[in-house]
Amino acid sequence: MSDPVLLVEDDISIAIVITTALEDEGLKVVRCDTIAERDRLLGARTFSLMLTDVVLKDGDGIETIDVARNQHPDMPIIILSAQNTLDTAVRATDSGAFEYFPKPFDLDELIHAVKQGIGSSAAPVMPTQDEGMALPLVGRSPAMQAVYRMITRVLRNDLTVLILGESGTGKELVAEAIHQLGGRGRGPFVAINTAAIPAELIESELFGHEKGAFTGAVNRHIGKFEQAQGGTLFLDEIGDMPMQAQTRLLRALQSGMILRVGGREEVPFDARIIAATNKDLAPMIAEGTFREDLYYRLNVVPIQLPPLRERGEDIAALSRHFLNQAARDGLPVHMLSDGAADLLCLQQWRGNVRELKNFIYRVALMARDDVIDEQTIRSALVEDGGPLRHERAAVASGVAMADRGDDLAGALGRWLTANSPASGEIYAKAIAAFEKPLFAHMLDTTGGNQLRAAQMLGINRNTLRKRLVELEIDPDGFAAKGHSAAN
Numbered sequence: 001m002s003d004p005v006l007l008v009e010d011d012i013s014i015a016i017v018i019t020t021a022l023e024d025e026g027l028k029v030v031r032c033d034t035i036a037e038r039d040r041l042l043g044a045r046t047f048s049l050m051l052t053d054v055v056l057k058d059g060d061g062i063e064t065i066d067v068a069r070n071q072h073p074d075m076p077i078i079i080l081s082a083q084n085t086l087d088t089a090v091r092a093t094d095s096g097a098f099e100y101f102p103k104p105f106d107l108d109e110l111i112h113a114v115k116q117g118i119g120s121s122a123a124p125v126m127p128t129q130d131e132g133m134a135l136p137l138v139g140r141s142p143a144m145q146a147v148y149r150m151i152t153r154v155l156r157n158d159l160t161v162l163i164l165g166e167s168g169t170g171k172e173l174v175a176e177a178i179h180q181l182g183g184r185g186r187g188p189f190v191a192i193n194t195a196a197i198p199a200e201l202i203e204s205e206l207f208g209h210e211k212g213a214f215t216g217a218v219n220r221h222i223g224k225f226e227q228a229q230g231g232t233l234f235l236d237e238i239g240d241m242p243m244q245a246q247t248r249l250l251r252a253l254q255s256g257m258i259l260r261v262g263g264r265e266e267v268p269f270d271a272r273i274i275a276a277t278n279k280d281l282a283p284m285i286a287e288g289t290f291r292e293d294l295y296y297r298l299n300v301v302p303i304q305l306p307p308l309r310e311r312g313e314d315i316a317a318l319s320r321h322f323l324n325q326a327a328r329d330g331l332p333v334h335m336l337s338d339g340a341a342d343l344l345c346l347q348q349w350r351g352n353v354r355e356l357k358n359f360i361y362r363v364a365l366m367a368r369d370d371v372i373d374e375q376t377i378r379s380a381l382v383e384d385g386g387p388l389r390h391e392r393a394a395v396a397s398g399v400a401m402a403d404r405g406d407d408l409a410g411a412l413g414r415w416l417t418a419n420s421p422a423s424g425e426i427y428a429k430a431i432a433a434f435e436k437p438l439f440a441h442m443l444d445t446t447g448g449n450q451l452r453a454a455q456m457l458g459i460n461r462n463t464l465r466k467r468l469v470e471l472e473i474d475p476d477g478f479a480a481k482g483h484s485a486a487n
C-alpha cells in the first residue's frame, strides 16, 4: 500500500470530512493540527501527499512550506485556505503547491486532485514572485475564487487568455493583474479598446503604419503591438473588431510577426495577448461576423467573470474598498454602516462593479456624516433616478422587487427574512410589499401617467390613486424624470 496522506488541518469538522472521503477511496490519512507536529511527522516517515491548511496555531502553512519541501522534495502539496483572497491564491501557487483549494471547496474536486497528485509525485516548482505587488481584486465569493484560481494558472506561462463577462465586471482589472503578477510585469501593459476606435483606424492603431501609407499618415506610427513589446497587449471588446482587422490579427498571432500598414517588412513581436469581450461570440461566429479560427486562437484559456448579481456577498467589501479608494482620491473620508452595506447588497447592479463604484463615489462626495447609513444610501438610490432606480427605491423601502421573473421566490424569501411580518398579517403585508414596487414600476414605465398605468394594470384609476396614497407613493416623482439609465 502507498504511503499515507498527511493532513495538516486544525478544523476538526473539515478534517473529518476529508479523512472520511479519502479513506473511502482506500487511502490512509494521518492528521495533525500544528506546524510543529507536521514537521515531526515529516521527519519520521514519508507521505504520498500533504494537504495543508494555511493559518495554523503555530504558523503559516505557506510560509513554512519550504521546511516540508526540503524534507520531501517529491511530495506533492495541496493547500487549503479559508483566506480566499487573490493574494493567498498567488502565494499558494508561488509556493510550488500542486494545487490550491479555497474553502469551502468541492470535496469531489479535492479528492480528484489528491489522486492526481499522488499519481504525479513530483510537484512543479514555481518561481517566487516579487514582493509588494498591489493585488487590486476585491471579493472572496466562490465565483471570484474560481477566477483567482484561473489567474494563478496563467501566471507562469504566456498562454493567450480570453476574458469573458458583462460590462463592468472587472475584465481589464483581471488582465492587469495577470500582467502585473505574471512574468511580464516589468514590461508595458498596453490596452486597446476596439469598440472605441473608428473601424478604419483600428489596423493602423494595432499594427502601426509607415509614413504615407494612407492620406493623413504623415509620419511613421508605431502600433500597439510594438508598443507592447516585452509586456502585455490587452485587446478589449474584441467582439467589436471589424472583419478585416480580425484577419490581420489572426495572421499576426499565427506568425508572431506584424506588418505595419503600408509596410513591406514584417516585424516580430513579443507580447502576451489577453483579449476580452462582453459579447457572446458564438452567435457572431454563426452569423459570420467573428472569425472562428481567431476565436480558437484567442480562447486558449478562457476566464469567465461573474456578474455582480451572482456574487452579492462581495458587495459590502467592494463598497468599503471604493470608499477607501475615494478617500485616497481626495474625497471626504466615510465609514459604511452594516445596514447600509446590507442595503447595497440588495440592489441590482446591472452595470456591475463599475456602476457600484460610481455610485459609491457619488455617495462619498455627497454624504454629510462620517458614517454612511441606510438612510443616506436609500436617498442616494432614489435620487439616482432612472427606471432601474425606482425598483431599487422600492427595494430600499423594504421590498425586494425581483429583477427577473424567475427570481420572485428568492425575492419573497429575502423580503420575509428581512421584515419578518407578524403572524396573521403576512398576507396583507406581502401583498402591499409586492404592490409597491409594481406600482412604482408602472408609474415609471408610463412616466407618471396614472390613467395609463391603471389601464395597463387592468385596475380602476381611483383604486390605483387610493392605493398610491395608502402606500405613500408619490406619482409626481415619476413624472419629470427621464428614462435614461444611470451610466
Ligand SMILES: Nc1ncnc2c1ncn2[C@@H]1O[C@H](COP(=O)(O)OP(=O)(O)OP(=O)(O)O)[C@@H](O)[C@H]1O
Binding pocket: 136, 137, 138, 139, 165, 166, 167, 168, 169, 170, 171, 172, 173, 174, 236, 277, 278, 318, 321, 353, 354, 357
Ligand atoms: N474585483 C474588483 N475589485 C476592485 N475593483 C474592481 C473589481 N472589479 C472591477 N473593479 C473596478 O470596476 C471598474 C470597472 O472594471 P473594468 O474596467 O475592469 O471592467 P470591464 O469588465 O473591463 O468593463 P468593460 O467591459 O465595460 O470594458 C474599474 O474601475 C475597476 O477598477
